[in-house]
Amino acid sequence: MDILSIASICFVVIGMFFFVAGTIGILRMPDVYTRMHMSGLIDTLGSLALLFGLALLNLRSFTLPDVLVSIKIMLIMGFVFLANPTATHAFIDSGMRAGLKPWLQPSASRAGAASEENPS
Numbered sequence: 001m002d003i004l005s006i007a008s009i010c011f012v013v014i015g016m017f018f019f020v021a022g023t024i025g026i027l028r029m030p031d032v033y034t035r036m037h038m039s040g041l042i043d044t045l046g047s048l049a050l051l052f053g054l055a056l057l058n059l060r061s062f063t064l065p066d067v068l069v070s071i072k073i074m075l076i077m078g079f080v081f082l083a084n085p086t087a088t089h090a091f092i093d094s095g096m097r098a099g100l101k102p103w104l105q106p107s108a109s110r111a112g113a114a115s116e117e118n119p120s
Contacts, residue, residue, distance in 0.1 A: 012049070012050055014053075015047070015051075015052075018042055018046035022045075026038045026042070031103035032100055036088055036092050036095070040084055043080075044081065044085060051080070055077075058073065
């Protein structure tokens, strides 16, 4: 195995890690806005790492067709880099316009005041 293959495998593994860890992280999020934010990050970072790994893997034999395919993969990476955050913003904005309320964590001062009013 040459260094290019090892680097491409590392990027593919990193991309898969982003997808798996992010999917587990989505389950822990309290509301739709934080889940959408996580979803946008997972899609963007995971896809970019996977596509970059594939572009590197394709460059093992440095021929013209392989270079052209890698350039096309890089163009797809640019599209993903621009389109995913834009789509995530559009979805979150439509949720705000529809009236979905974000989850607000109770502040420490309110929690302390509530426990003082109702001693157990």
